[in-house]
Amino acid sequence: MPDISLTMILLLCAASLAAGWIDAVVGGGGLLLLPAMLLGLPAGTPAAYALGTNKAVAIVGTTGAAVTYARKTPVDVRLAVRIGLAALAGSTAGAFVAAGLSTDVLKPVVMVVLLAVGTFVILRPAFGTAPPTTPVSARRVLAAIGLAGLGIGFYDGLIGPGTGTFLVLALTALLHLDLVTASATAKIVNCCTNAGALATFAWKGTVFWQLAALMALFNLAGGTVGARTALKQGSGFVRAVLLTVVFALVANMAYQQWLA
Numbered sequence: 162m163p164d165i166s167l168t169m170i171l172l173l174c175a176a177s178l179a180a181g182w183i184d185a186v187v188g189g190g191g192l193l194l195l196p197a198m199l200l201g202l203p204a205g206t207p208a209a210y211a212l213g214t215n216k217a218v219a220i221v222g223t224t225g226a227a228v229t230y231a232r233k234t235p236v237d238v239r240l241a242v243r244i245g246l247a248a249l250a251g252s253t254a255g256a257f258v259a260a261g262l263s264t265d266v267l268k269p270v271v272m273v274v275l276l277a278v279g280t281f282v283i284l285r286p287a288f289g290t291a292p293p294t295t296p297v298s299a300r301r302v303l304a305a306i307g308l309a310g311l312g313i314g315f316y317d318g319l320i321g322p323g324t325g326t327f328l329v330l331a332l333t334a335l336l337h338l339d340l341v342t343a344s345a346t347a348k349i350v351n352c353c354t355n356a357g358a359l360a361t362f363a364w365k366g367t368v369f370w371q372l373a374a375l376m377a378l379f380n381l382a383g384g385t386v387g388a389r390t391a392l393k394q395g396s397g398f399v400r401a402v403l404l405t406v407v408f409a410l411v412a413n414m415a416y417q418q419w420l421a
Contacts, residue, residue, distance in 0.1 A: 162371040163203055163210075170375070173201045177218055177376040181383025184219070185226035186391045187344055187399055188325020188351075189406040192413060194219065194380075202369075210369060213362030217373035220355040222380030223348055229388035230345030240302065241346045244332075245353030247310025248317065252354045255318025256361075269418065272411050275323065278330055279407040282400065297336050305335040309350070317354055323410045325351055329403065340399040341391055348388075 165173075176197035184190025198211040230236060309331040317324040328347035332338055338346065362368050391399050 163206065163369055165201060165203060169201050170372075173197055173372070174376055174379045176201075177222075178379040178383040180219075181222035181226070181380035181385075182387035182390070183383075183402070183406065184222060184325055184351075185229075185344070185348065185384040185387030187340070187403045187406055188327075188329050188347055189323055189410060190222070190325070190380075191215065191219065192323070192406070192410060207367070209362065209365065209367040213359070213365070213367040214369045214373045214376075216355055216359040216362055217368050217370065218376045218380050220352065220359055221377035222384035223351045223355055224384075225381040226384035226388040227345070227348035227352055229385050230348055230392070233389075233392050234342055234345050236342065236345045236349070238349060240305075241349035242353065244306050244310040244346075245350040247306045248314030248350050248354045249357045251311040251314025251316075252318035252357060255315040256358075258315075258319055272414050272418075275407050275411045275414075279404055279411070282330075282404055282407070301335055301337075305332060309335065314354055318358075323406075324354070326403065326406050326410065340396040340403065344391055344399060345388075 176193055180190035180192075180194035180197075182190075183193060195211065195215050198215050199208065202211055202214075231238065309328055313324060313327045313331060316327065325347055328350055329340065329343045332343040332346050333340055336343075336346075359368075
């Protein structure tokens with residue numbers, strides 16, 4: 162356990178609870194949890210410990226949300242796992258590329274994409290509000306494995322912020338899922354990518370396991386409640402949270418790029 166005050170531990174647990182809720186509804190919980198971790202750990206702590214501990218916390222909340230969704234809404238678990246395995250491979254490749262590439266040059270591109278996505282969702286109120294009425298073609302399934310799996314997985318390993326949100330959007334568009342089912346599917350994919358990342362950090366010994374275990378309890382609670390909230394409130398509610406997270410991501414990345 163790192164040497165941090167009780168007050169900071171409580172603040173980290175509160176951030177973990179809120180991040181679990183956000184992540185379960187529409188993804189993007191890392192937008193809150195990782196910065197909180199970076200600020201809360203003692204000065205001089207290598208960033209790898211924040212990243213590793215963050216993954217150890219997030220995988221618990223993500224798994225809890227995935228289980229809650231799977232019990233309450235029809236999810237094609239087999240397809241989700243196939244996309245998740247592709248995302249695992251993509252994130253591994255992205256992590257290797259990230260080692261020799263400055264991601265600062267890519268952030269403006271990601272911001273433009275996010276703004277375009279947000280505008281699209283605003284202009285298309287029906288996007289993701291209705292379940293599919295026809296079977297999804299094999300071509301769309303392959304596109305989902307390639308784009309939502311390999312493509313977004315690669316982005317996760319390369320940059321990271323907003324991966325869950327991108328997954329929800331891609332799955333909604335490619336597989337014609339409603340936003341609630343897309344969120345449920347994205348949680349299973351996230352479990353796969355988080356597991357791969359956590360294994361790497363654990364192998365390197367950059368996880369504060371005691372702190373992670375405590376924060377994970379709060380993240381699990383937030384994730385479970387978030388999934389139940391999304392299931393109860395429906396796609397319209399998820400759409401509102403989605404837009405909030407998209408524009409928060411843009412603001413956060415813009416701040417890091419030009420003001421920090």
